[in-house]
Amino acid sequence: MKKFSLVLAMAMMTSLFGACGAKDPVVENTTTTESAVKPEAESKTLDTETTGNAGKGDAEDTFTYAISDDPGESTNVITSSSRWDLSTIKLIYSPLYMYNADGINWFLATGYSTEDDLTYVFKLRDDVKWSDGEAFTADDVVFTYTEMEKKENLGWAYSQLVYDKGTVEVKKIDDYTVSFTFPFKTPTALEMLSQIFIMPKHIYENVTDYEHNQYNLNSIGTGPYQAVEYVPGSYVKFKRNEHYFKGVPAIKNIVFRIIENSDTALLALQSGEVDAYQAIPSEVEKLNLEANNLRTYSYSEGRIGYFMINTKNIPDVRVRKAIFYALNKDEMNIASYLSDEFYLTPYTFLPPTSSFYTENVEKYAQDQEKAKALLKEAGVSNLTIKVSYTGSDPAQTAQALLLQQQLGEVGINAELDAADSSALSAKKKDPNNDIGIYTGGYIMGIDPDTFSSLFESGAAYNYMHYNEPKIDELFAQGRSENDKEKRKEIYDKLQAEIQDIAAFYPITSNNKILVVNKRIEGIEDAKLVPVYTFEDTYYLKIAG
Template sequence: MIKYIRWQATIAFLGMILIVAVLGYLAFSFTTVIVPDVGGTYVEGLAGNPKYINPILCQYNDVDRDLCALIFNGLTDANEKGEIVPDLATHWEVSDDGLTYTFHLRRDVRWHDGAAFTADDIVFTINSIRNPGFQGVPYLADLWRTVSVKRIDNYTVSFTLQEPFAPFIDYTTVGILPAHILQNIEAKALPQARFNTQPVGTGLFQVAELSARHIVLRANPHFYGARPYLSTVEFRFYPDYESIFGAYERGEIEGISRVLPEDLPKAREHQNLNLFSARLSGYTLILLNLNNPNTPFFQSKEVRQALLYALDRQKIIDQILDGQGIVVHSPIMPDSWAYYQNIKKYGYDPAQAQALLDQAGWVDSDGDGIREKEGIKLEFGLLTNDDPTRVEIVEEITRQWAAVGVKAVPQTSGVAGLVRDFLRPRRYDAILTQWQEFPPDPDPYPLWHSTQGQGEGQNYTGFANREADQIMEEARRTTDQTRRMELYHRFQQIFADEMPALLLYHPVYSYAIDKRVKGVQIAPMIDPSDRFRTITDWYVLTRRVILSEAQRQSGK
């Protein structure tokens, strides 16, 4: 009997211990949370190989631009709204005459090799671009050769312009090179420098290993800004985007740097893939040659407006692009600080298109399905490159225009010859083309000012409007962003009324990342490399912490 009582007491005691343990576990569970932890590796597939991991030479290669975005920094950076914000510089001042910009540099920046970052690096980089032997993109050299750079002290540098130019600040986003490594290499020899495959930057990540197969980046222990959770990022190189998708299915990578429209259905079927899409800077449009004597009808804004009303742009996006596009309403990007929200929008309205053409005197008097006026048929060539998707879009556009009595004859050319043989000599009727990767500053001068309507200028339509010209000129001179916004709002109103070109759609960039990788976010992108804008928030490891600690870590 005594043994039985003792046995009951033992069971009761053990039960109490178990209850306390369970209650303690539950209390711990309900007062702790899962948070990101530092460490781990993210692996992504890229199409192609690096050539110049150098911020002043990387503009021609997508892989180079992706890597430079993580390895280098500029004096400034552009946020998702296209606003220029400090990066290697803490702040800057602009002289009253708008000619001199003085930048004050951070004092806590070190290169990946531990050397201090100073004004000497700024001066070296800009002088390399200014040098006649510079081998990079012409637009960088064209701007910087009109600017003088001066070292004030170790942490102050100034730039002096020949005339006021508000978009100048955009150019200060260019990545900076280390003078202490490259100062003895001439600009013309930079493409051959070993540095291009053994880069040293100031960025979030630094190169740990590079081979023909992959590159491994390690988190920069000297980085001055927010540190990433990821300790390593590996990029593996593949011949094309189709190969990248296959690599994911074989378990070789976690990130697909670009999902092509034809692969979207397959990507959506993968339960472990998160698919991200974002609008890219730029748009596809139809340029109308306003000065071609063979197409006098393009000089009528009623005809131009009618042509846009007659286009079902959303149908083109949905049926041909698999939804990978966003209808355009303005020549200025929607996420820009200068975008005019109340701009006139042309929806698909074939009845309105026909009414405008009737009012302008273009009628089908002989019943052949083509409108005419004073013996001239409303008929013209619609040229594009030989890309199958572009050809399909042109064919759909011709069908939609035919429904309102306009005949467009599809024409094709090789990609290389489109600018050389047709756009630059202004030898075309209408062209379906694409402008992409606009800089953050919304300056429309290069594309729409009348002085750019000949020769090397990119105003290929020949659009000329005195008020629009004056607006673009003043907006370039003033550094007052509020005033520039007012001017660009008025410019967009003029553009929407005149419609010198038919804006179709913004491209959409899609990429996919395995669900194991958390914290990935997306925003409008100027360049595909902007997908790494939030990489400091990405993580693959987690840990459990007490709620109060998590709140402290999140700043709550």
């Protein structure tokens, strides 16, 4: 078999991008091949404070972060699910708590108790004010969770709170105590209630459209910062929240500078115009870190990069398996990430770091003869498949180019469709699209049940568009089983079942690399976490 070398992969990517470089349930945002910053747009002042050098990163009191996509004015607590929307929300608002692999970090809540593993009672901080000076109370918590549970609001956490057996009941006990009652006992309860940011009832109680209203970036929150100015396609500026319950943040201003071209972002990083940027290994290689006063932080997000097959367009499981046996994910990972220092190779829908992960599944090791035999058995020849991917993403581009080559070697013609990320996301949701295979990725939670919105029949993010009752039943068993060993057995079966239907092909579990100017301190205290970058920007400081 002909090997696809790293040099060839890079050459193909270079020819595709020229001088340019480089949304998932956490939707991924990627750079584009357009100009680095969109044309000058009208500035929208969200606060009375003047903005000064909002787009610059050399101010002594400003931390400027280069981001690859525009959060937009629709950014809100209920429906937003993309990386930079959520990063914006994390600056402005606070959750009750963050639930991470290393435990719980408390924000608006101080602790919980439960007597029956059905009702969870949370005590709230009594010293928190909204950034307009109003007191934060249990009314805000009940309001937020109730709005998230309304189907018509299309809330991102709807499936975490609403089940076939009933809806999580949210009640105010007093001004600083709330209770959540689940319709059944589940070991996932604490994770299901986490990472939901609380919005002010006194601002949003009459809103019916969470994506289109006057309040979203007018920023009344309990987080460490407030948005004060937004220029579409250019930047969002935040000032510190003087009412933040942990204290006044050390850094006065944060700017999210929108730079959609990776080469331009790298230049801005090296010149000091921006202080931080999320890079891939090939971009880091271009940087003279020491000379430009930069350091890198590599960390896991539990991300899975994948190919998904639309089973409406490729209904024969033999054909789908033939596609998988034609592929070589090792070549794809080296082409995309240069070294296994920056990725793990997954064989199921769970990241290899999960305690529920198993490799006792069909791995689809490359076997071209088996792929050809399956195609022959299915009576298929001269097959042409449309493959859609985010054209601005270097890793997805390398994956798509290799997929095209590898499928070609077993007689399948792959027509590549380099799409805009928003357009591709819309296409994936339509079961009647004309796509055979799509690329993408996701960052979910810790418990396997958080992945159900990707794989259950009819689930919001099931872009494979299959109907598989056995998968649905295994997810249902897993979320209601409290014995850890029995749950492990259930999820072992589930991972094997998903592999057997051959609609989901996991490629990679890659690390995120943050490149930061050394003048920015407190990275470890701010804590690097999936999606949001920082768990709490309050801890960031500027040196000297």
